[in-house]
Amino acid sequence: MARPLAAEPYLIRDMLNGTTNKAIANLVPSKLSVVAAFPQLAQIANELPIWDYSQEKWVQEFISYWNFAENSPKAVKAKEDAEHVQNPEQAKL
Numbered sequence: 092m093a094r095p096l097a098a099e100p101y102l103i104r105d106m107l108n109g110t111t112n113k114a115i116a117n118l119v120p121s122k123l124s125v126v127a128a129f130p131q132l133a134q135i136a137n138e139l140p141i142w143d144y145s146q147e148k149w150v151q152e153f154i155s156y157w158n159f160a161e162n163s164p165k166a167v168k169a170k171e172d173a174e175h176v177q178n179p180e181q182a183k184l
Contacts (some may be wrong), residue, residue, distance in 0.1 A: 097128035098144060100135055116145040118152065126159055 097114065102181045105111040119127045127144060130153060142149040 096133035099130070100141075115143070118147060118150045119144045123157060126157065128184060130156070146171070 098117070099105075102111070102114055117124065131141050133139075142153060144150055144153070
C-alpha cells in the first residue's frame, strides 16, 4: 500500500470519488519497490514532481540513484563493518 500512496498521494481520494479504480503501473523491480517509495515521499514533502514509476525513464533514474547510493564509500564501509560483525572469525584475519 505504501508504494501506490507514495506515487499517488491522492489515490484514495480519487478512488472514493470514482475517478480511478486502481494504482498506476509500477515498473520498479519488486526487490526495490519499498525502497523506491522513499524518494517519492521526499518529493512530496519538498513539493517536487513525483517520479512516475510507470515510465521507464523514471525507473532508470531511480535505479541509477540507488546504485550510486548503494556503492558510495559510506555504504561500502557500512557493508564491510556489518560483515565483520556477522563473521567474527573473518575479522581476526
